[in-house]
Amino acid sequence: MKGDVKLAEHREGPQSASTRPAEPRSVAEIVNTGDPFSVLGPHETSPGNWEVRAILPDAEAAAVLDRDGQTVLAAMSMRLPDGFFVGSFSAPGRPDYRLRVERNGTTEIRHDPYSFGTFLTDDDLVHIGEPTSDAVYTKLGAHHLDLGGIQGFLFTVWAPNARRVSVVGDFNGWDGRRHPMRRRHEGGIWELFIPDVTRDQRYKFEVIGLHGNLLALKADPIAFAAEHPPATASILKGTPDFEWQDSAWMEARAAQNHRKAPMSIYECHLGSWARVPEEGNRYLTYRELAVRLIPYVKNLGFTHIELLPITEFPFDGSWGYQPISLYAPTSRFGTPEDFAAFVEAAHAAGIGIILDWVPAHFPNDPHGLSFFDGTHLYEHADPRLGFHQDWGTYIYNYERKEVASFLVANARFWLERYHLDGLRVDAVASMLYLDYSRKAGEWIPNRYGGNENLGAIDFLRKMNEVAYATSPGAVTIAEESTAWPGVSQPTYTGGLGFGFKWNMGWMHDTLRYISKDPVFRRHHHHDLTFGLLYAFSENFILPLSHDEVVHGKGSLIGKMPGDQWQRFANLRAYYGFMWGHPGKKLLFMGCEIAQEREWNHDGSLDWHLLEDPYYKGVQTLIGDLNHAYSSIPALHERDCDAKGFEWIVSDDRDNSVIAWMRRGDAENSVAIVVSNFTPVPREGYRIGVPLPGFYREAVNTDAAQYAGSNMGNMGGVTADRTASHGRPCSLTLTIPPLATLILVLEQDASETNI
Incomplete structure (x- = not known):
């Protein structure tokens, strides 16, 4: 579907008079038929005689032109109110024509979307539901096509229970009558090629649900770009296909054994690492972050940056953990091209990029995935399976093959199309347990009577298998807070297949210990030693993450007891203990400068603190710890x-x-x-x-x-x-x-x- 495609390959075969439908009674009847091609476009009414039918709301006059856009084949007459036009003419074969439309004193010559045939093959429709395939993001969504010089976008969307789906956008006045889609019954996929639309235009899908109700306009689930929130439209970009210059990095990464290599991760929220106060406290762009953030992280000796979710999300206060467009990097910081440039700059500096990825749940915003076709398509219908009470979000129905395919393909998408070096999967425990944060009677056991979410387990295993098979050297990391066995063990041994797991127990125990006054620490010594009883049961990462500096928890330096000297000495000793402890390292931004305030996503870090020797000393220590960790094999080879x-x-x-x-x-x-x-x-x-x-x-x-x-x-x-x-x-x-x-x-x- 890329490159030049012969136009003839996508022309409908002629429709004979014997199969011609009855004259429609209204534009709504045409639009809602599920197959507008049966009425619209060219139809052979008798041998050598043709009708071209089009819905042209607000048109004052219309005509059918020859392919040269000059010769009039037929003047079109309005047969129904709201702009149903028909033009009749004779032609020896299927006509190649244009439409001339006069409206509000302007004349436009355009191609007719309904003169083109189907694009998705039967094989495509099958592959879209296969979790090992990349067909979700190569076939669904909006893809730019060049059909023998005719430029346009092919729109496809999965909505099997919808009565009608139309493409609406800047190119058609957001009018659902103008571009109703064709339903491909084999896979519940709707498709339409719209010629003459261009990149960077906004679009959505207008959906009439199963019960005939008009839903809120839906963003494209496979949109590759989206508007800056609070605006909610998808943006036409085409499939990301950048000219990467990081082949040396990718080759070296593929040969690396991450279990033996140093891995020190700087967890970062791009919107609050630093802002531009003199320009209305605006965000730094991806390209500005490439110039400022990446050298900063490099100088401190971190090996990776883990980004809090940058898949497009509507609410700043969610920090990205309630994403709405899983295939689009957030427009808050720039375009998809800008994000790719950020990743490439990181690789040039020897820094890997890990994405905080959220397949556990999604928000209930009306333009998102919830009730997408008027039914619980992506989510479970039963709230005991499909609704997170704690977060007010929907849970994916992992047992539905198309949903699992949508998510697995998304993991591939970020690793392959954006060359990301890893995925940290958020809230894995909430996915694994059917009774997660639920009381008796609020959950449904699995078919064996247990509390394990079998569909989620299968999905996670498949995701890890596909990620490691298709992206050599990339890593997957689980934020999993329970004693679930084998999280970072291979799937062929019964494990979940992750490369690493966050050691939440170590974090809780040691923070509890270091927060105690030293006079009482003798009574809590086991908090330091207990973690070594299980330290090698998984491939662990030791996390001091954003979760420890929000929601009233204060800051890490704020947890330290004693006077100022003791507080900073405690924090430095704790960091040294952490960097010397078995396990890879993760530190949230701001902790390296001992920020006193609790993290605030609406403002910059308190960089002015570095004027004080105590705060500067902590930053210097982190750099030296990272250098020691990376340069001393004994500190990382057998983590x-x-x-x-x-x-x-x-x-x-x-x-x-x-x-x-x-x-x-x-x-x-x-x-x-x-x-x-x-x-x-x-x-x-x-x-x-x-x-x-x-x-x-x-x-x-x-x-x-x-x-x-x-x-x-x-x-x-x-x-x-x-x-x-x-x-x-x-x-x-x-x-x-x-x-x-x-x-x-x-x-x-x-x-x-x-």
Whole structure:
């Protein structure tokens, strides 16, 4: 369907007089027939004699012209009120003609949409319902076509229960009488090629539902662009097909083992990272963000940016988590081309882009998916299955193959068409459990009597299989807050097939611990250690996400106890603990500068705080932690492997000290992580290590450059032969107050004189 297509391939065969329908009684009867081609367009009334019929509301006069647009074949007469025109003439074969329309003192010559044939093949109609196919976004929606020089857009939409669907837009006065679509009964698909329409025009679908009711105008579910909210129309763009320049990045990504590679993710809400206050507090555009955000993230050493949802959404306050157009990047920051340029700039800088993706639910806005054809098409009809009470949103009917195909294809779309490097799937727990946030009697068990959503499970597995099969090197990440087994295990072993899972338990436990006054931490020491009981049951990401700095939770620095010095020391020690802990890392924007205020999506981050050494020190620390994490193999190569972790000190609750060893793939790839979560320095603290040598102090969160007290170990410590903690050698450390140390073995035994 791309490129030049011979016009003859899409011309209707002649309709004989014997099958010709009776003369219509009204324009409404024609429009609502479900097959307007049976009345409109060219019809052979007898051998060699033709009628061309058209609905031309508000036309004062009309004529049928030869293909040259000059020769009049027939003057058209109005047969019915509201603009049903008919012109009769003789022609040796099926005519190739134009319509001349006179209206309000203007004359327009146009092609007739009803002179073209069908476009979707029977195979297309089958593939649209297959979750492994990309037919949803290559066949449905609005696609630009060049038919032998005739430019236009082919509109297709799935609405099997609708009585009538019309295309309305800037090109037809938003009049549903002018472009009723043809129903393809084989798949419940409606289609219409409209010649002469151009890119960037607005459009929607006018739908008469199953029961004859006229619905609110519907945005295209497969729209590739949309108006800036609160406007709600879809915009004609054509299938995204950019000339990418990131082949080196894509090839390198395909060869990468993400479980072994460093992954440090900067979670970002594009609308509030930074704004332009001198211009009405406007958003930065995608291209401005490419110039400002990407270098910032690069300089801090993050490997990825995770975008809060940028699929078009109507309400700013949803942060994107109630999307309305899953195939359109939000117009708040620019065009689809601008977003592609942002992604390409990230790849040029060595930064991956992860999209926060929302297949769990959708809002009930009337122009969206809800009651799309007058029935519960995308959502379950029973609210016990199809409605989220907490969020006031609809739940997709994953058991309907067309809905599953719509969502799986959307995952492919972002990974393939926009070269995104991963999808973080939101609210997976709400998808997996039929009784999620429901009381007894408010949910329906599955066919086995359980609370598992079998359709959602099948969908997630299929989505992951397709994503990994079609986009080498991309990753999928589950925000899943329960103990569901095998979230990040392969589907062939019974898992869900995600690459990684957010470790919500680690986040809750450790934030609870660090929020305590140090005098009480000895009683909560298990909050630090419990996570290691299951740390390698999944491929985990340690998240300090936007969810921890909204809805009255304050900020991370706001959770820290003590005076100003202790608050910042606590936060720095906690970050060091996190970066030294097994698991990939995720930090929400603003947390790297210790923003005091709770996150506000309507304004910029408090960048002015960086004028204060305390806040600047936290930012500097994050950059150094990322550098250490990426450059020290022991800190990332076995993030997801129990062989890469060993406890050294796990039980010193009285001193609130904890220590462990991280190992890389090489025998002498060793890093030691030690945290002191009291304001009391620990001098002469001995910990066992496996190998002799010099252990460089790679990170000390109490260092002066972070606004700490600058207590430490003068750059490193040499291990002696004193056995400790079941190991043949040991280090005698000065552990600063409220601090984390990361030490790296720099010399192996053969290079020491111990």
